[in-house]
Amino acid sequence: MEAAIVTNGLTRTFDGLRAVDRLDLEVPQGIIFGFLGPNGAGKTTTIRLLLGLLEPTAGSAKVLGFDLSQADRIREHVGVVLEQPGLYTRLSAYDNLDFFAAAYRVPATQRKARIRDLLTHLGLWERRNDFVDTYSKGMKQKLAFARALLHRPSLIFMDEPTAGLDVPSAAALREDIVNLVRGSGTTVFLTTHNLAEAESMCDLIAVINKGKLVTVDTPDRLRTGARKPQVRIVGRGFSPQAVDALRRLPQVISVTQSKGSLHVTIRRGDKVSPVVKALTEQGAEIEEVVHTTASLEEAFLALLDETDGQDGGESRGRN
Numbered sequence: 001m002e003a004a005i006v007t008n009g010l011t012r013t014f015d016g017l018r019a020v021d022r023l024d025l026e027v028p029q030g031i032i033f034g035f036l037g038p039n040g041a042g043k044t045t046t047i048r049l050l051l052g053l054l055e056p057t058a059g060s061a062k063v064l065g066f067d068l069s070q071a072d073r074i075r076e077h078v079g080v081v082l083e084q085p086g087l088y089t090r091l092s093a094y095d096n097l098d099f100f101a102a103a104y105r106v107p108a109t110q111r112k113a114r115i116r117d118l119l120t121h122l123g124l125w126e127r128r129n130d131f132v133d134t135y136s137k138g139m140k141q142k143l144a145f146a147r148a149l150l151h152r153p154s155l156i157f158m159d160e161p162t163a164g165l166d167v168p169s170a171a172a173l174r175e176d177i178v179n180l181v182r183g184s185g186t187t188v189f190l191t192t193h194n195l196a197e198a199e200s201m202c203d204l205i206a207v208i209n210k211g212k213l214v215t216v217d218t219p220d221r222l223r224t225g226a227r228k229p230q231v232r233i234v235g236r237g238f239s240p241q242a243v244d245a246l247r248r249l250p251q252v253i254s255v256t257q258s259k260g261s262l263h264v265t266i267r268r269g270d271k272v273s274p275v276v277k278a279l280t281e282q283g284a285e286i287e288e289v290v291h292t293t294a295s296l297e298e299a300f301l302a303l304l305d306e307t308d309g310q311d312g313g314e315s316r317g318r319n
């Protein structure tokens, strides 16, 4: 099956700043693809390039098999939820969807049922005749999502869809996204700063930093593979001398102590046995050694740290 999105060396510069820097991506069809990176990493710029809203400086991409020069065709087949919902605030929710359904050329005979289905599904049917400017932020986001789905797109771009929503609204929207997308073969390209959200929703996660792709992997493998190994050592007699001895070991990156246990970060590829040996030599008694799994947040920060160190100086720093 052809990928939903393929980019080859996709690049966009703004006054010499490489906002997107030789990006090679392949997004398989039918999955929820997370596109993560710090502020200014190039996520929104990438989406704008893929929608044909911005010209690449170099490189190329195909979206649903269409070249970026065929932006009209791309936009016919994709749905978008961008940072600004872009709704008509002086129209009702229903009229907004009716307007966009016509613009997307949803056949007139199907429009009404489609709008009713979507609004009912998202819990907005009762409020369909209210002006959008009386909607809360979360309701507007849901409506923007409904608009993105009107023409049954096979690919949806969502740029921080849950940003600024309260916990229940964000959870409800996430559930809606997953429910409406799963099993339908639709591909979702999603950016978020919420790592728990990315972890729970995404099949694959790409991390981008300073315009460059850092990695693409499943949330699980990102957590376990991208981090430096950590162990928690439970026991007694962890004297300051014992802790110092650990810190002097070449394998050990850091040691912290809490409630009778030590948290030791080890260099990748190194074993835990020298740590245990050093502790026992210092008279500590070890009851348990537990390998702890990093959170996606830790893995993400570690990846950014590593890539910040490799910067060739051609891009500006993050933030």
Ligand SMILES: Nc1ncnc2c1ncn2[C@@H]1O[C@H](COP(=O)(O)OP(=O)(O)OP(=O)(O)O)[C@@H](O)[C@H]1O
Residues within 6 Å of the ligand: 014, 017, 019, 037, 038, 039, 040, 041, 042, 043, 044, 045, 046
């Ligand atoms: N129209 C523009 N003109 C000049 N610079 C731009 C323009 N659009 C984006 N940039 C720059 O490109 C870089 C990437 O911006 P982009 O909006 O793609 O980041 P982002 O990953 O979406 O960040 P955020 O998480 O804050 O939304 C930033 O340094 C930004 O200042």
Ligand SMILES: [Mg+2]
Residues within 6 Å of the ligand: 043, 044, 045, 159
């Ligand atoms: Mg952005």
